[in-house]
Amino acid sequence: MTANTPLLQQLIDALKALPGVGPKTAQRMAFQLLERNREGGRKLGTALLHAMEHIGQCQSCRTFSEQELCAICSDPSRSQSSLLCVVGSSADLQAIEQTGQFDGRYFVLMGQLSPLDGIGPAELGLDRLEQQLAKGDVEEVILATNPTMEGEATAYYIAELCHRQQISVSRLAQGVPVGGELEYLDGSTLSHAFSGRKRF
Amino acid sequence: MSAPCAAWGMARTSLTTPWHAAYILHSRPLAEHKVILQLLLPELGRLSAVVRKRSGKQRQPLQPFQLLTLQLTGSHELKTILKLEEQAPGIPLQGVALLCAFYLNELLCRVWPDNLASDQLFSLYQTALQHLQQQPAQLEQLEPVLRQFEFALLAELGQPVDWQLDASGQPLQPQLCYSWQHEQGWCPAEQGFSGLLLQQIDQGFWSEPGCRQAAKKISRMLLQPLLGDKPLQSRGLFSQRIPETARMPWQDEHS
Numbered sequence: 007m008t009a010n011t012p013l014l015q016q017l018i019d020a021l022k023a024l025p026g027v028g029p030k031t032a033q034r035m036a037f038q039l040l041e042r043n044r045e046g047g048r049k050l051g052t053a054l055l056h057a058m059e060h061i062g063q064c065q066s067c068r069t070f071s072e073q074e075l076c077a078i079c080s081d082p083s084r085s086q087s088s089l090l091c092v093v094g095s096s097a098d099l100q101a102i103e104q105t106g107q108f109d110g111r112y113f114v115l116m117g118q119l120s121p122l123d124g125i126g127p128a129e130l131g132l133d134r135l136e137q138q139l140a141k142g143d144v145e146e147v148i149l150a151t152n153p154t155m156e157g158e159a160t161a162y163y164i165a166e167l168c169h170r171q172q173i174s175v176s177r178l179a180q181g182v183p184v185g186g187e188l189e190y191l192d193g194s195t196l197s198h199a200f201s202g203r204k205r206f
Numbered sequence: 207m208s209a210p211c212a213a214w215g216m217a218r219t220s221l222t223t224p225w226h227a228a229y230i231l232h233s234r235p236l237a238e239h240k241v242i243l244q245l246l247l248p249e250l251g252r253l254s255a256v257v258r259k260r261s262g263k264q265r266q267p268l269q270p271f272q273l274l275t276l277q278l279t280g281s282h283e284l285k286t287i288l289k290l291e292e293q294a295p296g297i298p299l300q301g302v303a304l305l306c307a308f309y310l311n312e313l314l315c316r317v318w319p320d321n322l323a324s325d326q327l328f329s330l331y332q333t334a335l336q337h338l339q340q341q342p343a344q345l346e347q348l349e350p351v352l353r354q355f356e357f358a359l360l361a362e363l364g365q366p367v368d369w370q371l372d373a374s375g376q377p378l379q380p381q382l383c384y385s386w387q388h389e390q391g392w393c394p395a396e397q398g399f400s401g402l403l404l405q406q407i408d409q410g411f412w413s414e415p416g417c418r419q420a421a422k423k424i425s426r427m428l429l430q431p432l433l434g435d436k437p438l439q440s441r442g443l444f445s446q447r448i449p450e451t452a453r454m455p456w457q458d459e460h461s
Contacts, residue, residue, distance in 0.1 A: 026237040121312045121440040122232045155270050159304050192267040194296045 014040075066138075068131050069096045069114040078103075078111060087111050088145035092135070092164055094118050094152055102150065110148075113138065118151055118160040127163065135164070139171045146174045153180045153198075223277040223288060226250065229331065230270045231311045241268060243287070244315055245276075248328035252318045255280075257287040271307055271335055272296035283321065303338040306348050309440040310334055310355060317363065317432040330358045349422070350412040356425040365428065368392070369408030378404050386427065399424065 010018065014036060021032035039047035063069065064076035066085070071077075079085050089110030093099050099112050115130040127133070138144065147168050151157035161177055168175045181199035182191060191199075232244040236256060243255050255278060259266055267274065267290070277288040299307050310331065318327065334355040341347035357367055372378055373391040378401040385398035392404065399420055406417040407424075 025235070119308075121308050121438070122315055123234070124439050126439065155299075155304065155308075158300070159308060162301050162304065187263075190264045192265065193292045194267065194269065194272065197295060 067112045067114055069099055084111050090144045091148040091150050093150045118156040120156045136167050139173055144173055149177045225275050225277055228274045228276050231315055233268055246331055249323055251322045251324045253321050255285040255287050266290055267292045271299055297335050297339050299339050306338050312438055312440050324362050327362050349418050353421040353425055360428055369404055380405055
């Protein structure tokens with residue numbers, strides 16, 4: 007029998023929705039907020055409520071946005087670019103934005119094809135991507151899906167869509183990370199690095 | 207036990223624990239630094255195990271279609287992986303062949319019971335992956351690989367299909383039609399699969415479209431009771447929108 011009050015148990019159950027949080031961690035988090043940081047708990051609750059109610063998806067690229075169009079898609083210099091970068095998640099979009107290397111537009115899949123997880127083309131919004139490609143203003147699609155087998159399958163599927171519309175497709179290079187040590191690399195990464203080597 | 211003793215105990219365990227070859231069929235996150243893997247091992251069959259994403263500085267090679275060697279510990283159904291290394295370079299599957307390989311993984315995870323040992327399953331899977339990689343990305347070449355794997359899988363599950371004799375032990379006649387009777391085999395019938403097609407499947411006449419189509423229908427019919435009401439996601443995922451050039455071999459032409 008649980009010694010928790012109904013409200014406390016409700017809080018613990020709710021915290022278990024967070025990734026990687028089990029019953030013990032959820033209980034620890036709940037006690038921490040109640041014992042030491044009630045103000046932080048209130049802010050967390052308010053922020054969660056507002057975020058869940060007001061953050062939607064950009065109608066164009068599908069990244070998280072509070073407006074119909076996100077900041078990138080609202081920027082005329084970017085929304086009219088002929089370069090479209092397809093990424094797996096909003097976090098990937100942020101990572102590419104931080105490099106400052108890319109000034110085109112994005113399409114965020116919010117996942118990757120994975121039959122065993124029940125994620126297919128519809129879940130990735132590929133019908134919407136196909137509609138965008140059909141408009142004819144995209145000259146090159148850059149596939150920036152993860153270098154995993156699921157990412158590879160996703161990239162292949164999207165590449166087929168692009169080929170049907172006669173749109174050029176490129177894929178991010180794969181190889182040795184900056185600051186990495188060769189002896190700690192797995193064989194697949196090293197193989198990719200060798201096959202994709204550049205003239206020096 | 208103090209920390210150094212625990213570390214010594216772990217090191218001693220890892221020295222005596224046997225190494226197993228394995229393929230990853232599926233992985234899903236468990237915590238920030240851990241994942242639960244569905245593994246296929248020779249002799250042990252399919253089982254679940256927890257592994258850390260990193261081992262020290264090194265990122266673990268946790269991709270499907272890559273032959274691994276690993277050490278398992280734990281007496282419960284869910285094992286823990288002590289050590290994991292690449293045993294051979296990953297099979298470079300691309301395009302439709304890669305999607306077919308995901309289909310094999312889903313099929314295995316759905317129909318093969320947890321912790322059911324098998325002598326042949328691992329090598330059947332490995333051979334299928336190698337054949338998928340060797341074939342050109344055309345459906346005519348990829349379909350037979352899937353069919354052969356499906357029929358071999360059924361045989362491993364105790365439901366072999368006899369392509370030469372009917373239920374009464376008589377050779378299949380090309381001019382007759384046969385229907386499949388569960389736990390009996392092929393029985394002569396007014397309607398069903400022609401004996402000629404069954405002979406063609408037996409002899410691997412895969413260049414014949416009728417032979418491929420019949421094999422697909424038979425495999426679906428036999429797998430259906432094992433899959434139950436929940437369809438294979440791989441079939442549904444690609445049924446509506448897959449481009450013609452990448453249409454899946456497990457799809458119906460008009461689905």
